[in-house]
Each structure stands twice: as C-alpha cells, then as structure tokens.
Amino acid sequence: MTQHTDVVVVGGGQAGLAAGYHLRRQGLDFVILDAEAAPGGSWQHMWDSLHLFSPAEHSSLPGRLMPAQPGETYPGAGHVVDYLADYEKRYDLPVQRGTRVDAVRRDADRLLVEADSGIWRARAVISATGSWSRPFLPAVPGRSVFTGRHLHTVNYRCPADFAGQHVIVVGGGNSGAQIAADLALDGHVEVTWVTQRPPRFLPDDIDGRALFDVATARRRALDAGRSDTGGVASLGDIVAVPPVRAARDAGLLQAKPMFARFTADGVQWADGSHTGADAVVWCTGFRPALSHLAPLNLRGARGHIPTDGTRALGEPRLHLIGYGDWTGPASATLIGVGRPARDAVREIAGLL
Numbered sequence: 632m633t634q635h636t637d638v639v640v641v642g643g644g645q646a647g648l649a650a651g652y653h654l655r656r657q658g659l660d661f662v663i664l665d666a667e668a669a670p671g672g673s674w675q676h677m678w679d680s681l682h683l684f685s686p687a688e689h690s691s692l693p694g695r696l697m698p699a700q701p702g703e704t705y706p707g708a709g710h711v712v713d714y715l716a717d718y719e720k721r722y723d724l725p726v727q728r729g730t731r732v733d734a735v736r737r738d739a740d741r742l743l744v745e746a747d748s749g750i751w752r753a754r755a756v757i758s759a760t761g762s763w764s765r766p767f768l769p770a771v772p773g774r775s776v777f778t779g780r781h782l783h784t785v786n787y788r789c790p791a792d793f794a795g796q797h798v799i800v801v802g803g804g805n806s807g808a809q810i811a812a813d814l815a816l817d818g819h820v821e822v823t824w825v826t827q828r829p830p831r832f833l834p835d836d837i838d839g840r841a842l843f844d845v846a847t848a849r850r851r852a853l854d855a856g857r858s859d860t861g862g863v864a865s866l867g868d869i870v871a872v873p874p875v876r877a878a879r880d881a882g883l884l885q886a887k888p889m890f891a892r893f894t895a896d897g898v899q900w901a902d903g904s905h906t907g908a909d910a911v912v913w914c915t916g917f918r919p920a921l922s923h924l925a926p927l928n929l930r931g932a933r934g935h936i937p938t939d940g941t942r943a944l945g946e947p948r949l950h951l952i953g954y955g956d957w958t959g960p961a962s963a964t965l966i967g968v969g970r971p972a973r974d975a976v977r978e979i980a981g982l983l
C-alpha cells in the first residue's frame with residue numbers, strides 16, 4: 632500500500648529525532664522510518680564501558696536538556712538510549728520501527744520512499760541514517776590468512792570476551808584509544824595498540840564542549856571567507872576521557888606503527904619480527920550509510936553527496952543530517968545536530 636506524507640525522515644537515531652522535533656514545530660505531516668527494533672539508534676550497540684566525551688548538559692538535542700546521570704560526569708551509552716527514548720515520547724514523534732528503507736526514487740513531483748514494509752510518496756526526504764551500519768576496514772596484506780578473530784568497533788563489547796588473550800587494536804582515533812584503554816586497564820588481556828601515525832592526544836582539559844566550540848568557530852570563519860582555522864583536527868585526535876587518561880598515565884597506551892602484514896597466527900612488523908595474536912579489533916572508522924539514495928545518482932567524491940548546507944545539490948527535496956561535518960559543523964554529535972536539523976526543516980518548509 633502506498634502512503635502519502637509531506638516529509639519522510641529515514642533513520643530514527645538522534646539526527647532523525649532532531650529533525651522530527653523541528654518538523655513537529657513547523658506543523659508538517661511526517662513519518663520517521665527506522666530500521667532498529669528499539670529507540671536509541673547506534674547508542675544501543677556501543678561497547679559496555681563507553682561514556683560520552685561531554686557532560687550531559689552539553690549533549691542535548693533541541694528542546695530538552697539531557698538530565699545528568701547520577702554519579703557520572705560523562706554519561707554512559709545506556710543513559711543516552713534512555714534520553715532518546717524519552718525524547719521521542721515527549722514530542723510524540725511518529726517513529727515507525729523495524730522499517731528499513733531500501734530505495735528513494737524520483738517519481739514525477741514526489742520522492743518515492745521504498746521500505747520493506749511499504750511505500751511512501753513524500754514531498755521531501757531527510758536522510759539521517761548515520762554510519763554505524765557501514766564499518767570500514769582497510770586493506771592490509773594477508774588479512775584473510777589470519778586465523779584469529781577480526782572484530783570492528785561495532786562488534787566489541789568488553790574485556791571479558793578476551794580474557795587471557797593477546798589483542799591487537801588498530802586505530803589512532805577515539806574508538807581505538809578507548810578500546811585499547813578498556814582492554815589494557817582490565818589487566819587480563821595483553822594489548823598491542825597500533826596506529827598509522829603517532830597518537831595525538833588532546834590536552835586533558837579539552838572535552839566535547841570545547842570541540843563543539845572549535846568546530847562552530849571554524850564554520851563561521853569559513854562562511855565569512857576568513858582563512859581555515861583547521862578546526863578540531865588541528866588540536867589532536869583523541870579526547871583524553873578518564874579511562875584513556877588513566878591508561879596513558881600508567882604507560883599502557885604505547886602505540887606501535889602499523890604492522891606490515893598478517894600471518895596465520897599474528898602479525899609481522901616492518902623489521903620482520905612477529906607478534907602472536909588471538910584477535911584484532913579494527914577501530915578504523917565508518918562510511919556514511921547512503922545506499923538507499925543510490926537511485927538518485929547523487930554521489931560525489933569520497934562517497935559523500937555534495938550538499939549546500941544540508942540540501943543535496945542534485946535534488947533540492949533531499950536533505951542530509953548527521954554523517955559528518957560535510958552536512959554541518961559537528962552534525963554527527965548530540966549537541967551539534969540540532970542546528971542542521973533546524974536548517975533542513977526550515978528549508979523544506981519554505982519549499983513546500
């Protein structure tokens with residue numbers, strides 16, 4: 632059966648909910664289609680010890696401050712899930728769960744949104760599908776000959792799964808540092824941390840609050856035609872959240888440069904030496920989950936869709952939020968997604 636609505640939001644994580652908040656305020660008819668069975672987007676799937684890199688009040692969506700988590704300066708992922716579940720209830724957001732969108736197509740004066748449970752004809756679409764469903768693994772010689780376990784950030788849960796084992800953690804970003812710290816601090820896992828370039832820790836007094844300010848200042852400078860400040864990347868890559876700081880200060884976070892190749896039972900380094908390993912955790916990032924937009928033929932360089940703000944250059948009825956800075960400064964953060972969501976909905980309201 633085909634249903635009709637003003638706007639379909641694809642994805643019901645934080646970005647989709649922020650869009651829903653603004654669509655409600657504009658009085659537009661809309662539906663949020665989300666592949667998950669439960670609220671919370673990818674926060675439901677984070678590893679057990681993950682905590683935000685900003686305090687609760689600096690991790691809020693529009694309209695409703697995230698309450699503090701008792702006893703925690705930096706809330707855990709479960710607290711974020713509870714907040715998002717409460718948020719969609721509070722604003723009565725029409726989220727249809729267990730619904731995966733396979734394709735968005737042009738159909739005369741409408742966009743046709745094809746999902747596994749039906750078809751929607753919409754006047755505009757907001758894509759907010761995140762990147763969690765597209766983990767990225769780099770090509771490394773011999774990867775398939777390694778007989779140990781390969782995991783990505785998305786599959787990692789807790790150190791107990793590796794008790795007594797040697798684990799190689801690959802990646803010099805926040806996930807790599809945090810997972811290496813999680814395993815190393817446990818004391819029952821031998822950890823080798825591998826990064827492509829020497830790890831760059833941010834100063835200890837910088838957390839997500841400052842990062843948001845830096846990202847916003849960079850965008851303002853670029854918009855005003857001033858020179859690029861370099862943004863967050865100019866400061867470092869790794870937020871020194873408490874466990875990372877503890878592991879670093881205990882000397883447990885000594886990174887090695889990338890190994891040359893896998894062997895059947897471990898890895899071989901550039902100097903020919905060998906380290907045995909039981910598992911490798913790839914903390915090597917994600918790509919935006921955009922396959923449902925393929926029929927629109929909008930892909931540009933690096934797999935992104937070229938945008939002006941949040942609006943797709945090749946399809947003015949399509950907006951993208953979340954994903955990364957290319958859809959707005961700090962668009963892929965809790966506190967940062969509110970502004971692009973507001974801008975997208977304003978433009979859509981103007982269009983309709």
Ligand SMILES: Cc1cc2nc3c(=O)[nH]c(=O)nc-3n(C[C@H](O)[C@H](O)[C@H](O)COP(=O)(O)OP(=O)(O)OC[C@H]3O[C@@H](n4cnc5c(N)ncnc54)[C@H](O)[C@@H]3O)c2cc1C
Pocket residue numbers: 641642643644645646647664665666667671672673674677682683684685690730731732733759760761762763764784806839920923952953954963964965966
């Ligand atoms: C390890 C890690 C730690 C992070 N820590 C922080 C932090 O401390 N603070 C912060 O602000 N940000 C943090 N982020 C960044 C960001 O806030 C999260 O990645 C956040 O989950 C992004 O929200 P989203 O709504 O864009 O995507 P998601 O949470 O991934 O939500 C997307 C939703 O879309 C659904 N979906 C996907 N494809 C389809 C489809 N075809 N049809 C229907 N539904 C679909 C998914 O099932 C999901 O429910 C972190 C990210 C990671 C990976």
